[in-house]
Amino acid sequence: MIVLRRLDHVALRTPDVRGASARWAQQFGLAVRAQDGERALLACDDEPYALELLAGAAAGLDHVAWELDVGCSLEMAREHLEGFGAEVEGQEEALVTADADGNWIQIVPYREPSSMRPPHARAPSAAPPGHPRKLGHVNFLTGSVAEQVRFYSQALGMRMTDWLGEDEGAWLRIGSDHHVMALVGKDNVHLHHLAFDVVDMGQMRMALDHLGRHGRWLGWGPVRHGVGGNIASYVRIVEEECFVELYCDMEQLPADHVPRRWPDDRFSSNTWGPLPPRSYFRFDAAAIESERDSLEMLGMPLPPAPVSETVS
Numbered sequence: 001m002i003v004l005r006r007l008d009h010v011a012l013r014t015p016d017v018r019g020a021s022a023r024w025a026q027q028f029g030l031a032v033r034a035q036d037g038e039r040a041l042l043a044c045d046d047e048p049y050a051l052e053l054l055a056g057a058a059a060g061l062d063h064v065a066w067e068l069d070v071g072c073s074l075e076m077a078r079e080h081l082e083g084f085g086a087e088v089e090g091q092e093e094a095l096v097t098a099d100a101d102g103n104w105i106q107i108v109p110y111r112e113p114s115s116m117r118p119p120h121a122r123a124p125s126a127a128p129p130g131h132p133r134k135l136g137h138v139n140f141l142t143g144s145v146a147e148q149v150r151f152y153s154q155a156l157g158m159r160m161t162d163w164l165g166e167d168e169g170a171w172l173r174i175g176s177d178h179h180v181m182a183l184v185g186k187d188n189v190h191l192h193h194l195a196f197d198v199v200d201m202g203q204m205r206m207a208l209d210h211l212g213r214h215g216r217w218l219g220w221g222p223v224r225h226g227v228g229g230n231i232a233s234y235v236r237i238v239e240e241e242c243f244v245e246l247y248c249d250m251e252q253l254p255a256d257h258v259p260r261r262w263p264d265d266r267f268s269s270n271t272w273g274p275l276p277p278r279s280y281f282r283f284d285a286a287a288i289e290s291e292r293d294s295l296e297m298l299g300m301p302l303p304p305a306p307v308s309e310t311v312s
C-alpha cells in the first residue's frame with residue numbers, strides 16, 4: 001500500500017547554491033531555512049521546506065519529493081513500489097526511485113505539521129510578507145503521457161482527475177485540489193513548472209509587480225485554466241531551466257469525482273482566450289531569446305528545437 005499526503009519539495013541543481021538561494025528568496029519571497037555551499041533549503045511558510053537547491057554543474061531538476069500520509073510507513077511504500085516493478089534505493093530517511101521518464105523521485109515519511117492552523121493563518125512565521133502559501137503541484141512535459149499516468153497512479157497511488165484530448169495531457173490528484181501532478185504530451189522530457197499557491201489575485205498582482213522589478217517576465221498569463229480552474233501566471237526561470245507558476249483559486253473536487261475528458265482546444269487551456277507562445281514548451285536558448293523579445297507575437301515564428309531537445 002502507498003498513500004501520499006502532499007507534494008513535499010522540488011529539488012533543483014545549480015552551479016551557485018548561495019547565489020540561487022538569495023535570488024529565490026528575494027524574488028519569490030521564500031524563507032531560507034538552511035544553507036551552505038552545497039545545499040540550501042527554502043520554505044513558503046512554516047513547512048520544513050518546499051525548494052531544495054543542490055550544487056551541480058548542470059542546472060535543472062534533481063528530484064521531486066512526496067510525503068507519505070500518516071499510517072503509511074516507508075517500508076510499506078517500498079513494498080508497494082517494488083511490487084509495481086520500480087527500482088527503489090534508500091530506506092531510513094527517504095526512498096529514491098524514478099518515474100517512467102527517469103525523473104528522480106524521493107518519498108519522505110509523514111511528519112506532524114507544526115501547527116493545526118491553515119498555512120495562511122500560521123504564526124509566528126519567518127516568511128516575508130507576500131510569500132506564497134504552499135508548493136502546490138508540479139508539471140512535466142513527457143513523450144509518453146500514458147506510461148507516466150500508469151506510474152503516478154499505480155506506483156504512487158495518485159488518483160486521475162482529468163484528461164486532455166486522447167492523451168495529450170493528464171492531471172492527477174492526492175486530496176481535494178484538482179491536481180498535484182500534471183503531464184503534458186510533447187516531444188521533450190522536461191520539468192515544465194513548479195507551482196506556488198498565492199492565495200488570491202491581489203497577492204499574485206503584488207508578486208508579479210515585484211518579479212517585474214527584478215527583470216522577470218511571464219511566458220504566459222495571467223490565464224484562467226479550463227482544466228483545473230486555477231488563475232495562473234508562468235514566470236520564466238532561465239537559470240534553473242523551468243517555469244514557476246503562481247496560481248490561485250484552483251478547482252476543489254468532491255471525493256466521488258469522476259475523471260473528465262476535455263477537448264484539446266484553447267478554452268480548455270485558457271477560458272480567457274490566448275494560448276501560450278510555442279516558446280512556453282521549450283527551454284533551449286532560441287526559445288528563451290524569442291520569448292524574451294516576444295518575437296512570436298511580432299510575427300517571427302520560433303525556429304525548430306535543437307535535436308538534443310527532442311525525444312527520438
Ligand SMILES: [Fe+2]
Binds near residue numbers: 182195
Ligand atoms: Fe500548473
